[in-house]
Amino acid sequence: MCTALTFNAHDHYFGRNLDLEVSYGQQVVVTPRNYNFKFRKVADLSNHYAMIGVAAVIDNYPLYFDATNEKGLSMAGLNYPDNAFYPDMAADKDNITPFEFIPWILGQCDSVASARQLLPKINLVNINFSDQLPLSPLHWLLADQHEAVVIESDRDGLHVYDNPVGVLTNNPTFDKQLFNLNNYRDLSSANPQDTFGKGMPLTDYSRGLGTRNLPGGLDSESRFVRAAFNKANAVCADNEEASITQLFHIMHSVEQQNGLDEVAPGKFEFTIYTVGYNQDQGLLYYTTYHNNQINLVDMNKCDLESTDLCAYPFIDSQAFNKVN
Numbered sequence: 484m485c486t487a488l489t490f491n492a493h494d495h496y497f498g499r500n501l502d503l504e505v506s507y508g509q510q511v512v513v514t515p516r517n518y519n520f521k522f523r524k525v526a527d528l529s530n531h532y533a534m535i536g537v538a539a540v541i542d543n544y545p546l547y548f549d550a551t552n553e554k555g556l557s558m559a560g561l562n563y564p565d566n567a568f569y570p571d572m573a574a575d576k577d578n579i580t581p582f583e584f585i586p587w588i589l590g591q592c593d594s595v596a597s598a599r600q601l602l603p604k605i606n607l608v609n610i611n612f613s614d615q616l617p618l619s620p621l622h623w624l625l626a627d628q629h630e631a632v633v634i635e636s637d638r639d640g641l642h643v644y645d646n647p648v649g650v651l652t653n654n655p656t657f658d659k660q661l662f663n664l665n666n667y668r669d670l671s672s673a674n675p676q677d678t679f680g681k682g683m684p685l686t687d688y689s690r691g692l693g694t695r696n697l698p699g700g701l702d703s704e705s706r707f708v709r710a711a712f713n714k715a716n717a718v719c720a721d722n723e724e725a726s727i728t729q730l731f732h733i734m735h736s737v738e739q740q741n742g743l744d745e746v747a748p749g750k751f752e753f754t755i756y757t758v759g760y761n762q763d764q765g766l767l768y769y770t771t772y773h774n775n776q777i778n779l780v781d782m783n784k785c786d787l788e789s790t791d792l793c794a795y796p797f798i799d800s801q802a803f804n805k806v807n
């Protein structure tokens with residue numbers, strides 16, 4: 484499972500946890516403006532917006548899991564099993580494969596508003612990257628500094644949902660996830676009033692009672708509610724360090740600890756990495772499961788006019804700050 488969300492604080496931020504039991508050799512990858520993006524069924528994009536993100540690079544092609552472009556538009560693909568449906572070719576549409584979707588949108592759009600112009604023309608066509616890397620059942624969170632949408636390709640077509648909470652996890656469909664928040668309207672960062680009933684005075688015995696019914700599970704509905712609540716109530720000082728620190732606290736509040744989510748006998752899904760993008764400055768911050776230190780990659784330190792990908796392997800081991 485995975486979680487992605489937007490967070491507005493000192494600047495505008497976009498976070499994503501990748502929860503999985505296997506690695507695809509992903510790394511931080513900057514695609515400069517003149518890298519030639521090949522597409523299976525539409526014309527190449529030889530000049531496009533530069534982007535930074537997490538990708539598996541296969542045959543010099545960046546298979547992005549999540550990314551942000553130089554205009555601050557961010558996008559992440561999250562698992563959407565049993566619901567995602569990718570149709571056959573459609574003659575009257577732009578036939579984009581699911582693995583090309585992030586480059587197609589981030590390469591050409593500077594905002595959600597401009598992506599809204601392209602989305603109705605897109606058919607997410609059922610073409611594999613390769614036999615070894617078959618189609619992934621995904622849905623996507625797409626966000627700029629001002630708004631977020633969720634894109635789901637279901638049996639009945641492509642849905643673009645406005646996302647007022649700026650959060651996405653996995654199943655069920657996004658409209659159901661959003662409706663489910665109504666069941667939690669009593670949650671509060673303040674201790675609740677005693678409304679239990681007459682003749683039964685109850686004690687305010689602990690701080691935090693307003694969050695007692697916040698779901699704690701790792702399932703996708705619980706993480707959706709927890710991420711939405713934690714984000715909506717987050718406070719932090721108005722600077723970059725405090726904003727990034729707070730974003731990573733929110734992301735880690737829905738992370739998967741190794742050992743808690745068994746997906747096959749003796750095999751556990753866990754939060755392999757957490758990324759936090761500063762959308763205004765082209766920065767990618769990350770932690771990995773084995774490295775709590777927040778690491779920073781700045782896309783502007785790569786030659787953004789180049790034709791070649793610029794890749795940085797994850798630093799995936801713990802560095803203790805030795806005090807004595």
Ligand SMILES: C[C@H](CCC(=O)NCCS(=O)(=O)O)[C@H]1CC[C@H]2[C@@H]3[C@H](O)C[C@@H]4C[C@H](O)CC[C@]4(C)[C@H]3C[C@H](O)[C@]12C
Binds near residue numbers: 484501539547582618
């Ligand atoms: C599985 C990943 C999503 C994380 C997630 O939601 N996991 C939870 C699993 S579950 O719900 O609990 O079953 C997704 C996110 C991005 C995906 C990758 C990207 O789409 C890029 C390529 C696309 C290729 O078609 C398949 C390999 C792949 C490299 C994908 C493998 C996998 O499907 C990834 C890594």
